[in-house]
Amino acid sequence: MLIPFFKYLESIDFPGAQMFNYIMFRSAMAVILALLFATIIGKKVIYMLQKQQIGEEIRDLGLDGQMQKKGTPTMGGIIIIVSILLPTLLFAKLENTYILLMIITTVWLGIIGFADDYIKVFQKDKEGLAGKFKIIGQISLGVIVAATLYFSDEVSIREKMYDARGRAKTEVGYNSETGKREIRQMTIQLKSTKTTIPFIKNHEFDYKWLLWFLGEAADKWAWLLYAIISIFIITAVSNGANLTDGLDGLATGASAISGATLGVFAYLGGNIIYSGYLNIMYIPYSGELTVFMSAFIGACIGFMWYNSYPAQVFMGDTGSLTLGGILAVFGIIIRKEFLIPLLCGIFLIENLSVVLQVGWFKYTRRRYGEGRRIFLMAPLHHHFQKKGFPEPKIVTRFWIVGIILAVLTIATLKMR
Numbered sequence: 001m002l003i004p005f006f007k008y009l010e011s012i013d014f015p016g017a018q019m020f021n022y023i024m025f026r027s028a029m030a031v032i033l034a035l036l037f038a039t040i041i042g043k044k045v046i047y048m049l050q051k052q053q054i055g056e057e058i059r060d061l062g063l064d065g066q067m068q069k070k071g072t073p074t075m076g077g078i079i080i081i082v083s084i085l086l087p088t089l090l091f092a093k094l095e096n097t098y099i100l101l102m103i104i105t106t107v108w109l110g111i112i113g114f115a116d117d118y119i120k121v122f123q124k125d126k127e128g129l130a131g132k133f134k135i136i137g138q139i140s141l142g143v144i145v146a147a148t149l150y151f152s153d154e155v156s157i158r159e160k161m162y163d164a165r166g167r168a169k170t171e172v173g174y175n176s177e178t179g180k181r182e183i184r185q186m187t188i189q190l191k192s193t194k195t196t197i198p199f200i201k202n203h204e205f206d207y208k209w210l211l212w213f214l215g216e217a218a219d220k221w222a223w224l225l226y227a228i229i230s231i232f233i234i235t236a237v238s239n240g241a242n243l244t245d246g247l248d249g250l251a252t253g254a255s256a257i258s259g260a261t262l263g264v265f266a267y268l269g270g271n272i273i274y275s276g277y278l279n280i281m282y283i284p285y286s287g288e289l290t291v292f293m294s295a296f297i298g299a300c301i302g303f304m305w306y307n308s309y310p311a312q313v314f315m316g317d318t319g320s321l322t323l324g325g326i327l328a329v330f331g332i333i334i335r336k337e338f339l340i341p342l343l344c345g346i347f348l349i350e351n352l353s354v355v356l357q358v359g360w361f362k363y364t365r366r367r368y369g370e371g372r373r374i375f376l377m378a379p380l381h382h383h384f385q386k387k388g389f390p391e392p393k394i395v396t397r398f399w400i401v402g403i404i405l406a407v408l409t410i411a412t413l414k415m416r
Contacts, residue, residue: 038302077319142231240347241324
């Protein structure tokens with residue numbers, strides 16, 4: 001919303017107005033505003049939730065310090081959502097298709113999570129929103145994301161052009177951010193279902209290759225396969241974040257680490273110079289997503305002011321489903337969805353621990369007449385609680401693992 005105003009200031013030669021043209025400046029402003037907004041309104045939201053007696057219902061699972069959390073305000077994800085949207089609306093280019101898609105994702109999953117929390121808190125139904133409605137919401141979002149990325153005229157990638165000798169063609173261009181002329185590799189803009197495969201040279205994969213048996217019709221039906229994969233990723237990551245949200249600050253910190261990494265990829269992939277140097281896919285206009293992700297990081301860190309141990313507020317499904325969905329959709333947009341299992345490894349292992357625990361329990365009950373467990377308790381963070389580790393130590397160590405995974409993810413830029 002502020003961009004037209006600063007363009008006007010620039011037209012009258014107002015000092016400093018040109019800074020608003022720079023993505024990094026607007027990203028810095030977004031992260032600062034999101035952080036400040038989350039910390040400032042957080043206290044007021046917590047007071048409002050307490051006044052409405054919107055507290056967490058706790059089941060006694062025999063975990064140390066668990067029952068002390070009973071009555072802690074929940075639905076604090078509202079703080080995160082508002083703190084993401086406000087800086088985005090102010091500092092991002094709202095005509096950008098990718099930005100609009102991320103705003104839709106944030107609101108869409110926020111509504112689903114809010115409905116789940118509302119049923120649990122106000123209607124006293126511990127099951128919350130029926131699972132089928134959550135799945136329908138996630139499927140619908142996956143279809144919207146895939147259809148937009150496949151059919152929108154504003155969405156494309158650029159591939160390098162080569163001469164007869166196989167050498168990359170170059171041209172002299174103008175960088176609007178630096179105001180300087182520079183030599184660029186020549187590219188051709190096209191619609192594609194290509195994505196990035198980590199650790200492989202010339203690391204691009206086209207989903208339509210999986211439909212080779214359809215011949216020329218593969219191009220026509222590739223978007224359907226793209227939609228199925230998008231739905232799976234969105235569902236898996238959002239539910240993984242939901243399962244991870246069991247200890248104070250765990251899901252928030254892990255999300256901020258993953259978000260920062262994806263923000264780096266968005267900035268590099270949206271810059272024709274850096275993408276050419278690193279030999280990664282260039283996606284025009286995707287650099288604007290750096291502004292959104294900066295707001296995301298600021299909102300997460302600001303929320304941790306109140307969510308760190310001992311938590312004064314829980315995000316609830318309102319926050320956890322939204323955080324996971326944002327990371328999933330963001331990864332899909334910048335064509336790095338195959339990096340998500342590595343980058344969001346914390347969410348993945350939490351998901352797997354539950355699947356393995358339930359699967360093994362059912363199998364052994366059928367085979368031996370008595371269910372057996374792999375972990376003392378699932379999700380995995382509760383296993384370490386059962387072993388006697390203090391909650392802050394578990395959270396900190398999970399964060400450290402998340403940072404290691406983020407470093408490995410960034411290393412894939414050159415490790416191939």
